[in-house]
Amino acid sequence: MSNFKQVCTVPTDFGVTFTKLKSEKTGLTVMLADIEAPLVNGYFVLATESFDDFGCPHTLEHLVFLGSNQYPYKGVLDSLANRAIAQGTNAWTDVDHTCYTITTAGSEGFLNLLPIYVDHILYPTLTETGYHTEVHHINGKGEDAGVVYSEMQGCQNLGDDRLHLCMKRIMYPENCGYRSETGGLMEKLRELSVDKIRDYHKSYYRPDNLCLIITGKVDQSELVKALEPVEESIIKNGPLPAMQRPWISTGDFPNLEKNIEETVLFADEDESMGTVLIAWNGPKCTDFLTQKELEVLNTYLTDSPVSVLQREFVETEDALCTDVDFHITDHLKSTLMFTASSVPIQEIEQFPSELFKTLTRLVADKEIDMTRMATVIEKEMLKLLDSAETDAHDTAAAVAISDFLYGSPDGTDLKEAVKDREYLVMLAKYTVDDWLQVLSKWYIDAPRVTLFGKPSAEFAEQQSHEETSRVEKQRADLGEEKLKELQRELDDAKAKNDVPVPKELLEGFKIPSAASIKFINVTTARNNDKETVNQVQQHINDDSSADVPLFIQFDHVKSHFIKLSAHISASSIPAHLLLYTRLFLKSIFSLPIDKDGKLIAYEDVVKGLGEDTIEYEATLGTSFGFRELAVFNLKVSSSKFEAAIQWLRDILWNTKFTAERLKIVAAQILNDIPQAKRDGHDMGNATMRALQVDPKQSVNAARNILFQSTFLQDTVKRLDDDPSSVIDELNEFRSHLCSPENIRIHVTGDILNLKTPRTAFRDFAPAKEATKALAPITLAKQVLKAAGLEPGKHGILVTLPTIENSFSLHSVKGPDRFDDPDIAPLLVMIELLDTMEGIFWKLIRGQGLAYSCFLDANIESGLINFTIYRSPDAFKAFEQAKIVVERLANHEMEIDNASVDGAKSAVIYSLVARENTMDRAALQSFVNQVLKKMPASYNQDMLIAIQAVTMDDLRRVLNKYFVDMFKPDTSNVVAISTPNKIEDIRKGFEGLGFVIKSVVLNDINVDAF
Ligand SMILES: [Zn+2]
CATH class of the missing domain: 3.30.830.10 (Metalloenzyme, LuxS/M16 peptidase-like)
Known part of the structure; x- marks a missing residue:
């Protein structure tokens, strides 16, 4: 008889059914999310609360991987994970929970690994030597090091991290865990000890504070059987004292009483652009309808170039920022955040008053565009279906994690949490006044924290100087003898950690047969293909009432959506125009369109795209490379297939470049450059690309952010002095790129349900002289x-x-x-x-x-x-x-x-x-x-x-x-x-x-x- 009892089963609006199980003997919780897919995911979650900045949750997350009671070898878990047909393990530490993850192909390897993984979480070795190398130590040169220490060194002083920490310190009181830096601040990590981490583990890593969330196709009885050894070892370890559930009593805290403003400096030589962060108290996380109200309102305010805040702050000449974004934290009581990125420093102080001027004007003038609001809500509905198709595991896990942390144990809250569709139907009935009330209540009338993130060269200098002298002093204080001893200790710790995993242990773990792994079935057909034989090809060939001289590949999969992509070879664009690539791609979906001699304003184009598509973008290449191709993607509900083709046609051939739009888009790219130049890894890549790839042959090389400053500054000037010179060149760029022989079309979705999958393209390409042969695909090695x-x-x-x-x-x-x-x-x-x-x-x-x-x-x-x-x-x-x-x-x-x-x-x-x-x-x-x-x-x-x-x-x-x-x-x-x-x-x-x-x-x- 199994220890596990079913607590509830909960179907959701995104096509996944949850089953919650709980062990009556140990209190261990299991949440199964049934998803039809080749991969099985595990998210093993603990509620972790911390009231200081020593970073116990994060350091512990690292130490768990260094071995467990039954498997006391560093790295054994990852080696076995590979044998389970996975690519290692992973984990993250958020402010309120720690989550350990694993994804395997098929369920056999997953179930074999599960008890070993749980043994690591509940019974890690937590050795002194592991702490030494993985968390923090001082090396023989007197420098501070360790994996976690270096990780925090990499992010603690970045602009965004400094802003968020400052916000937390103001927003949350001393006795509230949301205030802490669970990653560990460097100055605290230098004082931390393994004993403190062991104590933390004892308090929080308990079976009754652990939830195993499993998404994918797993047989419930096999799962329960796989957990038997886990249950046995928990019972063998004896009973635990009662535990107070984390967060439930501490996660609520008083609201802000007044407005607070502060400036936060961060290191950068370029002092031209800063960040504004505004935060308010939000609703409780179980107040699902209010959460949804705010999500929809946030989307309405910021989601497209025609949304109020983008229109007035981003999509204008003299823009006040390059992006606006709202975020709601997933805490017991949420925090609402607004971020404006890349704000010109001379405007930064006045930014908040401009923002609130706009928000209060909306209320005074009752300015809510109900047509667009209806589009936003409709699109949220479609996104539910879309996330079930493209991101089901993570979507399900996010709901399950939140429910485990804050929901009622019997599943009542979970049932309410997944009624997205029902909430959206209710919101569709809201009036202008209802929406304005939401806006006033949460964003205008409520007290707020306003933070100005400012780059400072002086601060950079000072920070670097302080760090150098701290290390020098540390070195001197320790003295040569002590340093030698520290180095010996370190070498010793490394040797002790690196005890090899016994071969028998690895070889004893059976590798599931690769034959059991199922790929998703895709059936391919081509336009004008008389050789291929399959049901989809037949359906294409039956649609034969017109000539369609285009390359089209159809890939049939089960889906509610059609994805239409044009992969366009860019190799015929002349060298002197290549620097326009970034501007061309970023502007092309937000331009006016010439429709049979009638000009449609860019705002209406963006609105129309918003109504007909669920996503659209112009980019270079795919996630698999091929960045010498310009790719235009549109995703729509299946019923809008023909509209998508019309949009693609209009975007490629009928958009009109205007000086006004080009100036705005060029300024956005320019304003984002300082921010982009702060990222070491990205800039390394950009430099390597500048070294190895030819910007006179390659669109991918030419759009390099490092080349764009000078070029775009000059372009903006020419747009003022002689706009037609720029517009002519962009039209020339287009005529080279969008030539039918460069285009390969890809249609993905439920092809068999399209009535005219082929002839819908009959008028797609503009009538041209005799059709030329399809241009070859340029590969990265050719440029x-x-x-x-x-x-x-x-x-x-x-x-x-x-x-x-x-x-x-x-x-x-x-x-x-x-x-x-x-x-x-x-x-x-x-x-x-x-x-x-x-x-x-x-x-x-x-x-x-x-x-x-x-x-x-x-x-x-x-x-x-x-x-x-x-x-x-x-x-x-x-x-x-x-x-x-x-x-x-x-x-x-x-x-x-x-x-x-x-x-x-x-x-x-x-x-x-x-x-x-x-x-x-x-x-x-x-x-x-x-x-x-x-x-x-x-x-x-x-x-x-x-x-x-x-x-x-x-x-x-x-x-x-x-x-x-x-x-x-x-x-x-x-x-x-x-x-x-x-x-x-x-x-x-x-x-x-x-x-x-x-x-x-x-x-x-x-x-x-
Ligand atoms: Zn880490």
């Missing part, structure tokens, strides 16, 4: 510069004062054909090196040399890229990676069979995960067949090739590709660093023979390098 074609001898070092650590990127030559037999062993080798608890993980992250590092074999460009992410000294991490690869290459270090099996199974997982939803499966079908020109079975074939990889294959690719990554003659390097570390990094790379050139971001232009 490389010399430095990208033959990597080596290029090293670039960039100083970035906004970051407190460093990043580096490295490129070498790799295979460049999609059917290259090296691809399968490369994927397995990459998995072995950079997987969680893999080789790099243990020897780089585990040594505190970087937060993470990862490899990517980019077949399209023929380059293999290696990234060192957030490191105290990127060179040291690189040097370590070099040693590791060399030792593997000359057999000083061996790879064992168990690891190879685990890596293969993780790669198989990643192939399945790429196709885990219907629209992803359909996109994959198009990418494989049309862009890569491979058979539809490409991924299934790869799966077989992965399983067949041998140890010899792995050695071959290691020697052929990876060894070159560390040689100056065959590898390019871009490093980006905080000023303090720049000299160390330079000397390091130069010591290995790399030629390093220092540059500042502002100097990188189209002709650089």
